[in-house]
Amino acid sequence: MAGSYSLLPPAMRVRAKIMQIIREEIDTIGGQEFLLPVLHPAEPWQQSGRWDLIGDELFRLKDRKEADLCLAMTHEEIFTTLALELSSYKQLPQVWYQIQTKLRDEPRPKSGVLRVREFTMKDSYSFDLDQAGLDGAFANHYTAYQRIFARLGLSAVPVEASSGMMGGAGSVEFMVRSDAGEDWIVVCPTGDYSSNVETASAVLSPVEDPTPAALEKFATPGVRTIKGLEAFEGGAAANRQIKSLFYVVDSDLVVVLMRGDHSLVEQKLLDGLSVVEARPATADEIFAAVGAHPGSLGAVGVEGFRIVADLALKNRGGMTTGANEDDFHFRNVDMDRDIHVDDWLDLREVLAGEPCINCGAPLDVEKTIEIGHIFKLGTRYSEPFGATVLDENGKSQSIFMGSYGIGVERNMAAIVEANHDSKGIIWPVSVAPYQVVITVLRPEDADTLGAATRVYDELRLAGVEVILDDRNERPGVKFADAELVGFPLRITVGPRGVESGFFELVTRATGEIEEVSVGDIVGVTRDRLVGSPQ
Secondary structure: OOOOOOOOHHHHHHHHHHHHHHHHHHHHOOEEEOOOOOEEEHHHHHHHOHHHHOOOOOOEEEOOOOOEEEEOOOOHHHHHHHHOOOOEHHHOOEEEEEEEEEEOOOOOOEOHHHEOOEEEEEEEEEEEOOHHHHHHHHHHHHHHHHHHHHHOOOOOEEEEEOOHHHOOOEEEEEEEEOOOOOEEEEEOOOOOOEEEOOOOOOOOOOOOOOOOOOOEEEEOOOOOOHHHHHHOOOOOOHHHEEEEEEEEEOOEEEEEEEEOOOOEOHHHHHHHHOOOOOEEOOHHHHHHHHOOOOOOOOOOOOOOOEEEEEHHHOOOOOEEEEOOOOOEEEEEEOHHHHOOOOEEEOOEOOOOOOEOOOOOOEOEEEEEEEEEEEEEEEOOOHHHHOOEEEOOOOOEEEOEEEEEEEEHHHHHHHHHHHOEEOOEEOOOOOOOOOOEEEEEOOOOOHHHHHHHHHHHHHHHHOOOOEEEEOOOOOHHHHHHHHHHHOOOEEEEEOHHHHHHOEEEEEEOOOOOEEEEEOOOHHHHHHHHHHHOOO
């Protein structure tokens, strides 16, 4: 089924190596490994408020006693229940982690194991007495993540990100540039700004408005789009239009106002309204509320709805918008005079080339894969659970928490996307299923197979992870398979090599071919592995 995959033996070896690298680096910053259940009672999720806050992504079920249960998509609630065992500041700080199965009912599983419904995650949690302690734990994880991704052969870009359903005061995503990704990041070429497009900001070019004039209603028969109003005689350019979007948020209609040439980033809307889910209203819902269809909508004189506007519209005048009457618009709209805005938020999507907010340099927008995400949760979970400790003055303090995730299979896929060519995968030595493949050209020849087996045994004794390809296949098939699977080194053993005393050593990443004597093959192979990208 969509979003559910089986891992075969080579993938299991890669997965195990990724997990070991993660363990080593999290242990280095004081992590202690746990294993918590995947099946949860509803009560902790209800206590945190996320039982109702999270929508259909949370798998829910009932047991034979009709008790509500769910399958873990993350473990903040359950780790917080363990933190109830802490009672004194002397027991802090703590860093607890696990490498465990997670399940999410993804609406659109796609891109192989990049977006699935069942996956393995390293999730760690820090517990500190105060904000300063949390900041230190966050910094430690930030550094540990950089080491992890470097060891995995990934060039990770840390960016500011939305905390989404996790809550808390801030978060950082680690991204890998890739055309196979589904996330977009905004980066400054000078290196002083980086952000997920869901939270990115840029300097907005100034716009000079005309002299204020009286509000005027005018007919626009058949005009239903921004482009249509641009082309309409007496219409307006896109940057002088107000686009009105109606969203359903917690069963209420919210009017969202954008400049006509700007696109809404829905995550910015969710974060600005402090909600997890919202959806565009249907045409029928909109008509029932205001008596007009999309294309003729506006907020002039509108009452009874929450109106949210993008900052690009603040103090603007001389604008054009729908009149909430089909085939009519208003011109000379003044935001301060004609529309009552309840919330001003940064809602627009940043585009490539817009000026950086820090230095003014033109920004780049790049496609990426998310490989890790770290969050400052603060007291988001400790307060509802009553997870407190006594400080040095005997005063009860809520524990400050952080949450830090890495998807194991997602990182495996990201490594492949970052390390491949037209022939197949080019695994970094650190995570390759096997470091070396010995390709036997004539396995039916006893001398050839014997020579290959001796090299195989010697390499294993030398601590090299090696696999022997003694299949009864044509040489071309074996070579193609070795390149497809992506073993870092290939040793070719055939009758000619046995006779001459030289074997062929091929480096997958560069295609370099060396003739190495039988006596030196183990030593040279080990040297090449040490010198290969880790």
